[in-house]
Amino acid sequence: MEKSAKIYIAGHRGMVGSAIYRKLKKEGYENLLVKTSSELDLRNQQAVADFFDQEKPEYVFLAAAKVGGIVANNTYRADFLYENLAIQNHVIHSAYVSGVKKLMFLGSSCIYPKMAPQPLKEDYLLTGTLEHTNEPYAIAKIAGIKMCDAYRDQYGCNFISVMPTNLYGYNDNYHPQNSHVLPALIRKFHEAKINNAPRVEIWGSGSPMREFLFADDLADACYYLMQNYDEPNLINIGTGHDLTIKDLTVLIKDILGYEGELVFDASKPDGTPRKLMDVTKLHNLGWRHKVELPEGIALAYEDFKSKN
Ligand SMILES: NC(=O)c1ccc[n+]([C@@H]2O[C@H](COP(=O)([O-])OP(=O)(O)OC[C@H]3O[C@@H](n4cnc5c(N)ncnc54)[C@H](OP(=O)(O)O)[C@@H]3O)[C@@H](O)[C@H]2O)c1
C-alpha cells in the first residue's frame, strides 16, 4: 500500500475501524476516506455503488458491521443476518466493479463450528453445526468469506478475509445488554464500585473459555496482513491464549478494585464452550500480539472512565 494510496475504512468510528484509522495515520497515510453510517448507509446498494464510482478507493478495510455480544446476537437475529449480508454484499461487489486493488473483510471466530476441536484451525470452517446464539451473524460472515474467494476465483480480485478472536479496547461498546463480556464487566464492576453494590451479576455459568485481543493489536495485524497476505481462504488473528469467563471476571474485578461478591445467572446463555484460535499461520507470517490482557484491560478502563 503506497503512502499516497486512497484507502476507505468502512466503520471508522467503531472500535476496530477507529484502531485501523489510528494505525494508518501513524504509518503516514493521509488519503483516508471515511463516512459515518448517516452519511453513507452501507445497507443502501445504490448509495454504495455511487460512492465507489465517485471516490474510486484503491484499498478497502471492511470493518463496518452490525456487532454485539451474545444476547444482542440472539435477540436481533434477523437484523444481524440481514444488515451484515447487505453491508458486505454492497461493499464487496462495488469494490470489484470500481477496480479496488485490495480489500480486507473482517469476520469473527464464531464462524467455526460450536464443537470444533481446539485450537481452531482455519480449515475447520464448514465442518459442523454453528452455535445457535450467533448463527445468523456467523452465516453472514461465512457468506462474506466465500464472497471474497468467489470474486478472487471468477474476477481475479485480491480480496482477503481475516478472522479476529474476541476483541476489546478503545471505543468499545459498553451497553449493559448489547455489549460483549469484557466491556460489560468493566461497566458492571465500575458501577458496583461507585455505588457500593454488594454483588455483581455474571451471565451464564462462568465456565466458557474465551480469547481476547486488544483492538490496537488487531489493527496492527490488519495493516501487516494488508501488506503481506494475498491468499484465498481465511486467516485467524488472536493471541493463542484463553481463559474462563470466571477467571476473566476475577481479573477485571481485581484491576478495578471491586471487593463485593459474584453471582452467576444461569438464565443467561453460555454460548460456545470454547473458541481458541490456532494462530500458527499468522505467527509463521511473522506477526504476534503485543498487549497482554491485564495491560489491555487497564487501558480500556481508562478509556471507559474518560467517557463516562
Ligand atoms: N468486537 C469484537 O469483539 C469483534 C470480534 C471479532 C470480529 N469483529 C469484527 O470487527 C468488525 C468491527 O467490529 P467493531 O467491534 O469495531 O464494531 P463497532 O464498534 O460496533 O463498529 C461498527 C461500525 O460499523 C458501522 N456501521 C454499522 N452499520 C452500518 C451501516 N448500515 N452503514 C455504515 N456503517 C455501518 C458503524 O458506523 P457509525 O459509527 O458511523 O454508525 C460502526 O462504526 C466487524 O466486522 C466485526 O465482525 C469484532
Ligand SMILES: C[C@@H]1O[C@H](OP(=O)(O)OP(=O)(O)OC[C@H]2O[C@@H](n3cnc4c(=O)[nH]c(N)nc43)[C@H](O)[C@@H]2O)[C@@H](O)[C@H](O)[C@@H]1O
Ligand atoms: C466476538 C463475538 O462474540 C460473541 O459471542 P460470545 O463470545 O459468546 O459473546 P460475549 O457476549 O462476549 O459473551 C461471552 C461469554 O461471557 C458471558 N458473560 C458473562 N457476563 C456477561 C455480561 O455481562 N455480558 C456479556 N455480553 N456476556 C457475559 C456470556 O454468557 C458468554 O458465556 C458473538 O455473539 C458474536 O457473534 C461475536 O463472534
